[in-house]
Amino acid sequence: MSRKKRLFSPEPIELEITGLYNDGRGTAEHLGKLLLVEGSLPGEKVIAEIKGKKKKNLVAKTTEVLVASPDRVEPACPNAEICSGCCLHHQSNDAQILAKQARLQALFAAEEVPEPEQWIEPLLGPKLGYRNKARLGVRYVQKKEKLLVGFREKNGRYVAELDSCPVLTPAVGERLLALRELIGGLDAFERIAQIEVSAGDTQTALVVRHLDGLSDADQQALIKFGEQHDLHMYLQPGGLNTVHKVWPADNIERLSYALPQFNLEMLFHPMDFTQVNAEINQKMIHQALEWLQPKPQDTVLDLFCGLGNFTLPIARKVAAVVGVEGSESAVSRADENVKHNQIGNAAFHYADLFEPFAEQPWAKQKYDALLIDPPRSGAEEVANNLHLIDPDKILYVSCNPTSLARDAKLIANAGYKIKKAGVLDMFPHTAHVESMVLFERI
Ligand SMILES: C[S@@+](CC[C@H](N)C(=O)[O-])C[C@H]1O[C@@H](n2cnc3c(N)ncnc32)[C@H](O)[C@@H]1O
Numbered sequence: 491m492s493r494k495k496r497l498f499s500p501e502p503i504e505l506e507i508t509g510l511y512n513d514g515r516g517t518a519e520h521l522g523k524l525l526l527v528e529g530s531l532p533g534e535k536v537i538a539e540i541k542g543k544k545k546k547n548l549v550a551k552t553t554e555v556l557v558a559s560p561d562r563v564e565p566a567c568p569n570a571e572i573c574s575g576c577c578l579h580h581q582s583n584d585a586q587i588l589a590k591q592a593r594l595q596a597l598f599a600a601e602e603v604p605e606p607e608q609w610i611e612p613l614l615g616p617k618l619g620y621r622n623k624a625r626l627g628v629r630y631v632q633k634k635e636k637l638l639v640g641f642r643e644k645n646g647r648y649v650a651e652l653d654s655c656p657v658l659t660p661a662v663g664e665r666l667l668a669l670r671e672l673i674g675g676l677d678a679f680e681r682i683a684q685i686e687v688s689a690g691d692t693q694t695a696l697v698v699r700h701l702d703g704l705s706d707a708d709q710q711a712l713i714k715f716g717e718q719h720d721l722h723m724y725l726q727p728g729g730l731n732t733v734h735k736v737w738p739a740d741n742i743e744r745l746s747y748a749l750p751q752f753n754l755e756m757l758f759h760p761m762d763f764t765q766v767n768a769e770i771n772q773k774m775i776h777q778a779l780e781w782l783q784p785k786p787q788d789t790v791l792d793l794f795c796g797l798g799n800f801t802l803p804i805a806r807k808v809a810a811v812v813g814v815e816g817s818e819s820a821v822s823r824a825d826e827n828v829k830h831n832q833i834g835n836a837a838f839h840y841a842d843l844f845e846p847f848a849e850q851p852w853a854k855q856k857y858d859a860l861l862i863d864p865p866r867s868g869a870e871e872v873a874n875n876l877h878l879i880d881p882d883k884i885l886y887v888s889c890n891p892t893s894l895a896r897d898a899k900l901i902a903n904a905g906y907k908i909k910k911a912g913v914l915d916m917f918p919h920t921a922h923v924e925s926m927v928l929f930e931r932i
Contacts, residue, residue, distance in 0.1 A: 502553055507534045510589055512892075514577035514921035516552075523548050528644065529571070531559040531581055541645060549645070561585035566618060566656055567919070573650040575624075575641035576657055576919035583918060587612045590891075590923040591913045597895035598911075604902050606927070610912035613777060613926075615770040617918045618656045619663065622689040623766045628673055628682045637674030639666055639685065657919060661694040662687050665719055669696075672715045676708045686726075688760035690745030691768065695722035695760040697733055713737045724760060733761055751776060752803040754831050762823055763796050770916045774887070774926070775803050778861065781910055781928040782885050784808045788858040791879055793843055793872055798824040798836070800861050800887075805836040812852050813838045844871050848878055859883045868893025873900035884929040889916075891923045898927060907932050 507516035507530045516530030518538075526544070529552035530536045538550040555562070565571075565579035578586050591612060598605075627649040630637050640652035653670075655663040662669070673682050678700055686697040698712060704725070716723035716737035722745070723737040735743050744757045747768055752775075758764050765771035778800060784790055788808040792801040795813030797820050804811045805828075813836065815821050824838040839852050843864070847853045860881040862869045866889055876884070884901060888894035898908065906929035916924035 502537045502539050503550075504556070505530075505536055505538050505550070507532055507536060510593075512593065512921060515549075518550075520548060525550050527552055528577075529580060530555070531561055531585075533557075533559045534562070551645075559585075569640075569650060569652050569655070572643055573641050573652060573655075574644045574646075575650075575655065577644075577921055578919050583617050583915075586918065587614070587913060587915050593923060594891045594894070594911070594913055594925050597891050598898065601895040601899045603895055603898045604908060606908040606911040608910045610910050610926075612912060613770065613773050613914040615767060615773060615915055615918075617915075619658070619660050620767045620769065620918065621658045621663075622687075622768055623764065624658055624662075624687040626669075626685045626687060628684055630674075630680045637670050637679055639670045639673060658687065659689040659694055661689060661719075661721065662696070668715075668719065672711060676711060677705045678702060678708050686760065688745060688758075688762075688764070689768075690758070691747045693720075693722055693745050695724055695735075695745055697724040697726050697760050699726040703727065709736065722760070730761060733759075747771075749775060749803055752806045754802050754806075754827075756797065756799065756802070756827055757830055758797055758823060759819070762820060763817070765799065765916070767916050770914055770924075771799070774914055774916075774924075775800060777914075777926060778885050778887065779803060779807060781926070782859055782861070782883055784859055789855070790859045790861065791852070791857040791881070792861045792863075793869065794862060794864045795824060795838065796820050796863075798827045798838070800863065801836055801838070802827060802831060802833060804861070805833045808835070808858075810835045810837075812836075812857075814841050814843065814850075814852055816840070816842050816844075843869065846871065847875065853878050856880045859885070861885045861887070863887040864893070866890040866893065868897050870897060870900065873897040873904070876901065876904045876906075882931050886927045886929070888925045888927070889922065891925055894925055894927065898929075901929050905932050906930060 505518040509517040511517050515526040515528050518525045525548045527538050527550045535557035536552045537554040538552050540550045561582045563582045567579050570579035629649040638649040640650050643650045653667040681701040683699040688695050724735050726733045746757050784807050790804050790811045792813045795801045795815045801813035821838050821840045909930050910928040914924040
């Protein structure tokens with residue numbers, strides 16, 4: 491048999507799982523190649539079928555566990571096998587978060603980031619029903635004569651057949667079947683592309699993207715669904731600027747979440763960025779301020795500030811805070827939140843923080859402390875230009891440990907030590923890693 495044929499042999503093979511890849515799959519070596527094995531955990535012996543190749547790696551699926559890891563648990567989700575929304579339901583929560591911490595530590599070691607003075611215990615929160623943001627795919631499968639609404643299948647292009655999702659906010663997670671029936675009953679059932687889910691503390695919104703105009707009957711059915719299930723209903727006939735609310739008919743296109751510790755109510759539009767896990771978000775803001783210990787006379791800069799999720803709590807504690815953000819709609823939402831909460835010491839600016847910023851008006855003053863909460867690609871431009879801001883302390887909140895490790899090395903090289911580092915359980919059952927690091931000038 492040729493080597494190529496042997497690699498893709500349909501025959502199940504026995505494998506020793508030696509590690510965990512960054513997408514949550516176990517890793518094994520097979521004929522000198524790295525094999526990513528779905529549904530396996532480090533330390534396990536499994537039987538797996540090789541499914542194909544992804545980039546340079548072979549991909550396999552566990553069909554039988556011969557020797558189970560002590561971390562293996564019965565998945566809390568009935569769809570764990572088929573749905574790509576999560577990938578770690580078969581691993582205990584404790585082991586999941588410890589593996590995430592270990593991953594951050596390994597990336598720091600690989601980048602030769604100086605050892606933090608203290609690794610802080612992971613910040614923990616709810617394991618189910620926490621997901622406040624999601625994009626659900628919609629697909630009519632002719633062969634099955636079924637309309638499906640949900641996340642994609644694992645390794646597949648198709649939408650998984652889900653009746654419920656225990657990870658999604660229950661307002662929607664427990665109503666997936668009803669949602670499937672609603673969309674399946676529309677005249678335009680084949681022309682609904684996706685549904686965005688966005689939840690605040692007390693209300694949840696669905697934004698239905700439709701590719702053709704909707705009949706009156708369809709519009710009425712969507713409105714009735716919102717009324718029956720207490721969901722805010724929005725339609726999106728085109729680009730983002732076409733999103734509009736149809737239920738309740740009050741023209742108030744806002745959801746909200748409270749930050750009671752700071753006496754704040756944050757308003758947002760369903761399409762705005764908000765942190766996915768409300769309980770962890772509150773704990774994260776609390777921890778950020780505990781670590782930063784801002785003083786009443788301080789001036790603080792909050793980069794990648796979004797709608798002011800950290801900026802407004804900081805404003806409650808310091809003399810002045812400046813937020814900078816690359817989405818114009820987020821900047822205007824931050825301004826709106828300043829007014830809504832009657833805050834007088836916060837200012838917001840629009841800027842692309844991946845570009846040089848020395849000439850920006852907000853970069854012409856010095857700050858006592860800097861908070862950075864960038865998107866997945868990190869904050870390399872900021873880390874390379876810290877002398878412009880010159881903070882005594884830097885708090886870095888990250889959703890990607892790889893870009894964090896790169897930037898932490900740059901920040902350390904700019905004359906900062908790492909006082910504290912830790913992970914937060916923002917995305918249980920997924921491979922996403924949220925981290926926080928506190929730097930202090932040496
Ligand atoms: C992880 S979110 C954090 C938002 C906010 N700190 C929060 O807690 O809700 C990252 C933010 O970075 C913004 N962003 C993405 N690319 C950017 C860029 N090139 N320049 C400035 N901001 C950017 C996004 O719009 C988003 O608001």
